[in-house]
Amino acid sequence: MRVTTQMAVDTLVSNLDRSFERITRYQNNLSSGTRLNNLSDDPAAAQRSLALRTELRNFEQFRKNIDDGAGWLQLSEATLNEMESLFVEAGGLAVQGASDTYNTQQRQAIADQIDQFLEHTLNLSEARYRGRYIFGGTQTADPPYEAVRDESGTITELRTRADTSGSIEREVSDGIVLQINIPGKELFEGEDSAFRVLIELREALRADDTRQVQSSLGALSRVREQISASRGLVGARVNRMEITRNLIDRVSAEMTAVLSADEDTDLADTILNLRQEQDVFQAALSSGGSVVPQSLMDFIG
Amino acid sequence: MAITSAANQGLEIGRRALQAQQAALNLTSNNVANANTQGYSRRRANMESVDGGPGGRVGNGVDVTLIERMRSRFLDAQARTENQVRGRWEELEHILGGLESIFNETVGAGSSEAGTVFNEPSGAGLSGSLNRFWNAWQDLANVPESGAARAAVRQEAEFMANTLHQSHQRLQESRVQLDNEVVGEVEVINGILDRLAGINAQIPRASFGRGGLADLEDQRDNLLDELSQKVDVALVEQDNGQVSVLMSGHNLVAGASAVHLVTRQVTSGGLSGTQVAFADDGSVAQIRSGRLSGLIEARDQLIPDLSRRLDEVAVGMVEQVNIIHRAGTGLTGSTGVNFFDPTQTTAANISVDEAIRADLNNIAASQDGNTGDNGVALAISGLRNKRFMAGGASTVEGFYGTLLGEVGSRSKEAQTMAGNHRLFSTQIENRRLSVQGVSLNDEAAQLVLFQRAYQAAARTVSVIDDLMETTINM
Numbered sequence A: 001m002r003v004t005t006q007m008a009v010d011t012l013v014s015n016l017d018r019s020f021e022r023i024t025r026y027q028n029n030l031s032s033g034t035r036l037n038n039l040s041d042d043p044a045a046a047q048r049s050l051a052l053r054t055e056l057r058n059f060e061q062f063r064k065n066i067d068d069g070a071g072w073l074q075l076s077e078a079t080l081n082e083m084e085s086l087f088v089e090a091g092g093l094a095v096q097g098a099s100d101t102y103n104t105q106q107r108q109a110i111a112d113q114i115d116q117f118l119e120h121t122l123n124l125s126e127a128r129y130r131g132r133y134i135f136g137g138t139q140t141a142d143p144p145y146e147a148v149r150d151e152s153g154t155i156t157e158l159r160t161r162a163d164t165s166g167s168i169e170r171e172v173s174d175g176i177v178l179q180i181n182i183p184g185k186e187l188f189e190g191e192d193s194a195f196r197v198l199i200e201l202r203e204a205l206r207a208d209d210t211r212q213v214q215s216s217l218g219a220l221s222r223v224r225e226q227i228s229a230s231r232g233l234v235g236a237r238v239n240r241m242e243i244t245r246n247l248i249d250r251v252s253a254e255m256t257a258v259l260s261a262d263e264d265t266d267l268a269d270t271i272l273n274l275r276q277e278q279d280v281f282q283a284a285l286s287s288g289g290s291v292v293p294q295s296l297m298d299f300i301g
Numbered sequence B: 001m002a003i004t005s006a007a008n009q010g011l012e013i014g015r016r017a018l019q020a021q022q023a024a025l026n027l028t029s030n031n032v033a034n035a036n037t038q039g040y041s042r043r044r045a046n047m048e049s050v051d052g053g054p055g056g057r058v059g060n061g062v063d064v065t066l067i068e069r070m071r072s073r074f075l076d077a078q079a080r081t082e083n084q085v086r087g088r089w090e091e092l093e094h095i096l097g098g099l100e101s102i103f104n105e106t107v108g109a110g111s112s113e114a115g116t117v118f119n120e121p122s123g124a125g126l127s128g129s130l131n132r133f134w135n136a137w138q139d140l141a142n143v144p145e146s147g148a149a150r151a152a153v154r155q156e157a158e159f160m161a162n163t164l165h166q167s168h169q170r171l172q173e174s175r176v177q178l179d180n181e182v183v184g185e186v187e188v189i190n191g192i193l194d195r196l197a198g199i200n201a202q203i204p205r206a207s208f209g210r211g212g213l214a215d216l217e218d219q220r221d222n223l224l225d226e227l228s229q230k231v232d233v234a235l236v237e238q239d240n241g242q243v244s245v246l247m248s249g250h251n252l253v254a255g256a257s258a259v260h261l262v263t264r265q266v267t268s269g270g271l272s273g274t275q276v277a278f279a280d281d282g283s284v285a286q287i288r289s290g291r292l293s294g295l296i297e298a299r300d301q302l303i304p305d306l307s308r309r310l311d312e313v314a315v316g317m318v319e320q321v322n323i324i325h326r327a328g329t330g331l332t333g334s335t336g337v338n339f340f341d342p343t344q345t346t347a348a349n350i351s352v353d354e355a356i357r358a359d360l361n362n363i364a365a366s367q368d369g370n371t372g373d374n375g376v377a378l379a380i381s382g383l384r385n386k387r388f389m390a391g392g393a394s395t396v397e398g399f400y401g402t403l404l405g406e407v408g409s410r411s412k413e414a415q416t417m418a419g420n421h422r423l424f425s426t427q428i429e430n431r432r433l434s435v436q437g438v439s440l441n442d443e444a445a446q447l448v449l450f451q452r453a454y455q456a457a458a459r460t461v462s463v464i465d466d467l468m469e470t471t472i473n474m
Helices: A005-032 A043-098 A104-125 A184-188 A194-206 A210-263 A267-291 B002-033 B073-103 B111-119 B126-142 B147-206 B212-230 B290-326 B354-358 B375-385 B396-436 B440-472
Strands: A145-149 A155-160 A169-173 A176-179 B043-049 B062-069 B234-237 B243-247 B250-254 B261-268 B271-278
Touching (some): A043 A194, A169 A210, A169 B126, A184 A210, B002 B043, B002 B062, B073 B396, B126 B396, B147 B212, B147 B243, B147 B271, B271 B290, B375 B396
Antiparallel strands (some): A145 A155, A169 A176, B243 B250
């Protein structure tokens, strides 16, 4: 093929352009640290990276949800612990009160102690996590129970302010929700509720009715079992949250690695390519510089 | 008598030789002068020996009979076909590159930056803001009684709406820009058509004289090259040397007259745009290739399609969030409140409902009416996993991800195609230059050749002069 001056120059220029474009791209990848500077750089990887990023952000949110839920559960656990030991103690006192070896005065003293337990149980029922009443079901703004007191200030009855059966949930991973609250209804309301059993025991002691005291022992242990069951439930949920959290941590570490493989510049590879391309560019420049200006014109006089 | 006549003939031959070599030297000089002129076709002097007349054994010297313009019609046609395809892809490459930047977001933020991206919830794009919108609802679900969490939900909702507005806005701006470019291109095309008609008008006259034609033809070929990048045209060369230009069978240039393209504003399907039509009969010009077709394709298909899909995102979000939100209860007992304004369902105008803007307490998190319940907040945040887009085929983030993937791969396709066609174009251009381009080596050799011939011819003249002098002094 006949090669003209302009062809030689055009070819040189377009080769230099292409080579320089590649150099710029490598440089860009190196300086930005990523090989995905535009969607079109690798559409499939960009799409994948976007989905992974979303997933990772969700994980971050789940961690927050778990932390918050675990805090709530831990407070429930502590409260239930205290209630349990309180009822163990109340059981001991009831055994004493049912015994014939105790006199009326002593029973009154035990009754006073039980009254203190009742007050304390009321306090425990008003446990709050970050300002929210944890036993009020979804009614978290107000104390769930209202004490009715006689003239002397003794609690005669506890009334529910609202429905305390609502369940509160946290999303701990995609689509998986865990209930984090023990509804007050299960512990504080009904036949064998903590309040009622304590009030009955107190009244039996006050009335010096040992038979009645005796019969309340059964109710006391049923309450204790109920508390213990709730505590077990809370413990299981805390466990589940921890397992989920560990899983999330592990998966997000893996995802970050995948993301890095998709997005990050392979330094060794890119630097090597850049070096090669620079050599090509240099060679093109120097050969172009020495060949293009020459023609027959230089040799005829 | 015979001697002087022979001498005169010799002088005449010498004169013609000098003239011819001079002409060839001028041509060489012209070639060298235009070595770098774009679209210049190198010229060569065709010399023929002049017939010696009846009985004349000796010839009558030389004459430049034709100045040949080195050009390959075949390669020209190939180059122009390639130009049309390349023009379209280059235009699309350019436009898609711009569109891509609208959608570029956290993609490629580099996982090294991931920590900052996740902790301080940046992620300026739509995908990031959708994600943060859902997560704001989760935060509210953690503290459904909170005013601060409600403020965050509203803020993220407004941010997401704004992101949609901006994407929409930038798409519309690009569309208007493209429309203006269509008008601009048509003006340039009309200018080229006029000049082609003007050249046609000169061609029959110019062909009587020599030399001028080559320049006109070069000009015309340049114009046709330029035109072929913009629209798909067919060329017909007439017997008298004029060239007719046709577009989808419609005459654009016939003889010395040009039919202009006109632009007119039309609105179809809610989209206004400039339509290109023929000036003579007003019929719509179908542009299938070239830069102009790329512009029109992007304006009428690409951008409206992207816009429509952003609108779908807006509609989906407004409807789905509202359905759940209406069933919930706000902090102060409000029910049946829309979260997004149900009358504003496009990417251009999606906005948080007036009631929510007026009072954060109207944001409903509760299902059962109690302030501690987070049922609605969880349900709304759960929408991120619900396939309510594309006829129930994908989640909203999936839908948007697909859209981004498509923008990316179309842009990549355009880049690859434009790159390929640039390469083809360069190859064809090289072959054209191989025929028509000026080679300084060639010209240098020619220069020596004609210079020597000129010197020799001059020498013959002086020898004949000597001869005549000798004869006269006999």
